[in-house]
Amino acid sequence: MVADPISVLIVEDHQVTLDGLKLGLSREPDLLVIGTATNSDEGLALAKQLRPDIILLDLHLPGSAGPKSAIQAFCSVPGSRVIVFSGESRLAFIQIVLRMGASGYLLKSENVGKVAETIRQIMSGKKAIISDELQVGETKVTKSEQEVLKMMARGMKYQDIADLRQTSPATVRKQCELLLLKLGLNSREELIAWAVQNGYGNLELEP
Amino acid sequence: MKLIDEARKLYARVLGTQPESLEATTRPRKIALSAGKQPDTSMEKSTPSEDIEAAHKSVCPPETSSTSQSSSLAQSFEKIISRTGHGTVEPQPSLASLPQSESTSAWRKRWFSQLIGQLAGLSAAVLPGDTSVEEIRKTTYILVANIFQSLNKLVADFNGLVAAPQRLTTTAPYDPAEQSSSKSGGHVVDLKHAASYIRCRASTSLLSLSVRGKDGVVEFFIVPVNELVNLSNAESSSRLKLQLLLDQTSAEPMWTLDGFPVDTGELNVLVRNLFKDLILGSSKDTEFELDTLALSPDLSGERLRKAILQLVMEKQNLVQKIVTQQEEIQNNIARDLHDAVIADVMMLKRSLSGDKPLSDTQVVKVLDQIAQHLREICHDLSPRDLKDWGLQTVIEDLLQRVSERTSADCVLNCDSELPDIPNAVQLHIYRIVQECLNNIEKYAEATRVTVTIDVADNTFTLTIQDNGKGFNPTDMSQRRAKEGGSGMGSIRERAELIRCFYPARLFVESQQNEGSKVMLEIKLAGTFPS
CATH class of the missing domain: 3.40.50.2300 (Response regulator)
Incomplete structure (x- = not known):
């Protein structure tokens, strides 16, 4: 068939x-x-x-x-x-x-x-x-995107990340979108998984 | 470059073989030459566009001393404006005509003598290395001397046109420390001298424009003539018209106004405006208005006339600005093409003509590079993306590209739906962001750049903030020398142009090592509370 x-x-x-x-x-x-x-x-x-x-x-x-x-x-x-x-x-x-x-x-x-x-x-x-x-890869991830990745790897929500970074959830979401593009990923879940796999979950958050 | 060479040639020729023509056109400038440093070294610092600008702005000497004795103050002033401003009396020399013209016409004298004036000014504005107290005092003196020279020129022109009672007087600068045998380069300066001001002034029968300088601060006051006896008291802060500060924090001290470096051309404009204030302030008195009142007894007519003069002058300034900016743009494009593209193309050519053969892969790589550079140049120039994609996306793109080049963190905060703003205004906003980011990228060494767009209460607020080293006058001057213009100036002009559509305000905050913040507020409906 x-x-x-x-x-x-x-x-x-x-x-x-x-x-x-x-x-x-x-x-x-x-x-x-x-x-x-x-x-x-x-x-x-x-x-x-x-x-x-x-x-x-x-x-x-x-x-x-x-x-x-x-x-x-x-x-x-x-x-x-x-x-x-x-x-x-x-x-x-x-x-x-x-x-x-x-x-x-x-x-x-x-x-x-x-x-x-x-x-x-x-x-x-x-x-x-x-x-x-x-997909430019990890080398083109900026410091602030790394910060976001660390927070994502800890399971934080957009709203919490935004509060901590003194910005808005929409800005965090846009940063995540750009990260997806840069890393060639398709979803927030994939991004979190990627962040954990690449060691962002083990890093200390800067105050 | 061609222009500079031409200037050098002219300079050498006149200095070498035509001393009398120099004498004839530059009497007051001798002060500047003797006060300034060696002109040749500073010549490197002037760019062609600055020279052209300076030539256009130049204060031209009286063509003949037998200029008709005008009876009306109005006419006199108009003449001063048209001569000292951007001459309507004579057509402006175009760029093309500058180097080629062989005639000994007025513009060449004017241009050339202005160049010398500018060289002196530049050398006055730039002092190398570390500055001792003595050097600061000397620099201050040189600036006052230059200002006096400008003033003297304006006064001479004005006096040539008016009747005796309306003529102005000037008092040349004197340096109280000059008399004593101060040890050159020494750090010890007599306290008594340190406390004294270097002064000069121009006076009508009513008002006096008083210039005083001390320790890297030069201030302009307009005071009533009858208070000149107690000048220090007369110079109250409410009468302070202008304050120039010598920025000593950098390697090359620069005179600054409100934190921004001032070049000779700008200084001339400032002095001219103060001179205008002096004349107009004095003309409020009946004695000065006799002639004009006879023409137009109506005071509102008088005010109208002044307004028209003002408008004419502004129009001329604007035309001047446009011409200068066109030159600047062309220079920028030429430089971008030269730096980014021509070198690669020439390399390819050499390689293809067998000099140093490249593999096909290498050739393709170079071609890719060329294409990329050309694309970047086009992106910078073309507002097409803005029209296609809207402000938010193009600003995001600008930030991403800055981020890629500098690895700084660049974030756009924009949660509001952008209101419908006319394309022209969007373009100005975009260019302001572009210019700010340019400045930040080139000089601020920032690690974090934040652009915030906020729309609330009918107010569109754009904030560009970085954590870099703040505005550094030396860097600004280097940029000026390289590009023939100041980025902050063009930002202010854009903000000014937005005011054609909406009430708008621009705030610039910056301190050494404290980053910078540029904020643009546009009132989309209503007005700002005063």
């Missing part, structure tokens, strides 16, 4: 990239490219009409909407999950893209194999998948 293929809509204004993606993905037996568009308006209309499982979306698209509102619009298409595909590698922007509801963020330097793999992972329920290259 063969499952239905995963339907994919590609919205990308660079023709070469679009053609390459389409060709590459169509070689995967479990994926089916059901439509393509080269601007956000056209793409959004198609998405609403076709309701694809996955929308592969370029970050900067021609069209009436700016990238922020475009992503918001695509993310609110019922039944579709969005993977943003872009050359933009600055974490602050990726953070907000994921916060707006995108399920994945891939750099344009990735090969088609990675794109296909990411599509499958997302369909199996994983969230916030980003390119490996963006």
